[in-house]
Structure formats: C-alpha cells, structure tokens
Amino acid sequence: MPITIRRATIDDIICMQNANLHNLPENYMMKYYMYHILSWPELSFVATTTDIEVESADSSDTLDCTDSSGNTVKLDPTYVRPGEKLIGYVLAKMNDDPEQASEPANGHITSLSVMRTYRRMGLAEKLMRQALLALREVNGATYVSLHVRQSNRAALHLYRDTLKFEVLSIEKSYYQDGEDAYSMKKMLDIDQLRIANYTHGPNDTQHEEDDLKSDLLEDILKEGIDNITV
Numbered sequence: 051m052p053i054t055i056r057r058a059t060i061d062d063i064i065c066m067q068n069a070n071l072h073n074l075p076e077n078y079m080m081k082y083y084m085y086h087i088l089s090w091p092e093l094s095f096v097a098t099t100t101d102i103e104v105e106s107a108d109s110s111d112t113l114d115c116t117d118s119s120g121n122t123v124k125l126d127p128t129y130v131r132p133g134e135k136l137i138g139y140v141l142a143k144m145n146d147d148p149e150q151a152s153e154p155a156n157g158h159i160t161s162l163s164v165m166r167t168y169r170r171m172g173l174a175e176k177l178m179r180q181a182l183l184a185l186r187e188v189n190g191a192t193y194v195s196l197h198v199r200q201s202n203r204a205a206l207h208l209y210r211d212t213l214k215f216e217v218l219s220i221e222k223s224y225y226q227d228g229e230d231a232y233s234m235k236k237m238l239d240i241d242q243l244r245i246a247n248y249t250h251g252p253n254d255t256q257h258e259e260d261d262l263k264s265d266l267l268e269d270i271l272k273e274g275i276d277n278i279t280v
C-alpha cells in the first residue's frame with residue numbers, strides 16, 4: 051500500500067473537506083480551505099494512497115451522476131483523481147490576526163485528520179512535521195499554535211508527547227458544544243525540524259503505553275459498534 055505525503059493543492063480541497071467532515075466536528079466552508087491554499091501554498095499537506103482494493107469495500111460516499119453524453123460517472127469525494135485517494139491532511143496557516151500584528155511571525159494549525167483505517171501508522175506525525183518545517187523554513191514562523199479538545203487523547207498524545215508542544219492555557223468553552231480546549235504552542239527550531247534530525251523510537255523519550263483495548267472501547271461507546279472499523 052504505497053502512501054505519499056505531498057503539498058496540498060487546490061485540487062485536493064474537496065477531498066480535504068470530505069475528510070474533515072468525516073473526522074471532526076469543527077468544519078469549514080470551502081472558501082476557508084481555498085484561503086489557506088491560495089495564501090500559504092507551501093504550508094498544508096495531504097497523505098494519499100493508491101490502495102484501491104481496500105477502498106472498494108468502503109464506497110458509501112460514492113455518488114453516481116450522468117455526464118453530458120449520458121454516461122454514468124462515479125463521483126467520489128475521497129478520490130483526488132482516479133487511483134489517488136486522500137487519507138489524511140494538515141491545514142496550516144500563518145497567524146494573520148491584525149490584533150496580533152506586533153507578535154513575531156507565527157503559524158497556526160487549523161485542522162488535522164487521518165481517516166480511521168489509516169490511523170496509528172505515523173501519518174499524522176509526518177504530516178505535522180512537514181507543516182512545521184514549512185512554517186519555519188518558508189514563512190519564517192518562530193512558533194506555531196493550535197487548539198485541541200481536552201477529551202481528544204489521540205491528538206493530545208501526538209502534540210504533547212510526540213511533537214513536544216507545550217500547553218499554554220485552558221480556554222474555557224472554546225468549542226461550540228461547550229468543551230474546553232488546550233491552547234498549545236511549540237517553538238520552531240530549524241535544526242530540530244529538519245527531517246534528518248528526527249528521533250523516534252524506544253530510546254527517544256519515555257513513551258506512555260497506549261491501551262488499545264480501552265481506546266477501542268471508548269470509540270465504541272462514542273460511535274456505536276456498527277460505525278467502528280478496525
């Protein structure tokens with residue numbers, strides 16, 4: 051199953067929005083994706099695969115329509131183009147809030163998700179590392195910030211333990227449903243960000259043992275057994 055991580059382009063945004071709708075309650079209008087890609091074309095990344103066999107079992111999103119010649123055409127928002135399926139993305143931007151204009155250049159991770167079948171393969175980490183390097187290298191960001199739900203154990207592990215973000219504060223009722231957010235920040239050091247300098251493995255840092263059984267139970271309780279793919 052070949053997986054590619056590459057820069058996101060305007061051709062990817064329908065698939066990115068589709069993945070976002072599948073994976074997160076925080077959703078955005080198409081123009082917001084366009085704004086990211088057109089304003090900061092180097093900062094967002096996608097993971098794609100050509101593994102058609104796995105995907106044919108999961109065709110619930112496929113819609114049929116008829117083209118101008120009367121032929122039936124399959125429209126599938128998971129495919130960027132025939133044979134290339136989007137399985138994850140990171141949407142990143144520079145902070146362009148005019149009220150924070152006096153701050154040093156800094157970036158923001160707007161959204162990150164990986165389709166369920168492809169989780170726990172290191173894709174989110176790779177997407178994030180690409181975005182962090184691009185933020186520093188291309189746009190000169192000195193630090194990057196993001197928000198994460200307090201209950202989102204997977205994302206918290208990724209940001210805090212794997213990528214070494216620090217928790218700055220808790221923002222009360224940050225999300226529409228009233229959940230609090232951790233506001234997180236990471237200083238961007240170009241030497242640490244270079245791909246050749248990654249360290250990842252048992253000798254890296256102390257690793258918290260994941261409890262796959264309770265993760266699965268948590269997912270089942272949240273989403274119902276019929277909606278869980280392992």
Ligand SMILES: CC(C)(COP(=O)(O)OP(=O)(O)OC[C@H]1O[C@@H](n2cnc3c(N)ncnc32)[C@H](O)[C@@H]1OP(=O)(O)O)[C@@H](O)C(=O)NCCC(=O)NCCS
Nearest residue numbers: 073162163164169170171172173174175204205207208212
């Ligand atoms: C959070 C998410 C992006 C992680 O994607 P992923 O590709 O599975 O993550 P990775 O495989 O790169 O894992 C990165 C680290 O997180 C850990 N991790 C991943 N899922 C985990 C889980 N459910 N519980 C605990 N830790 C988890 C991995 O073990 C790995 O840790 P390590 O560096 O110590 O080995 C994915 O679960 C997802 O899309 N969730 C829904 C959307 C979402 O929550 N997005 C983030 C919004 S802020």
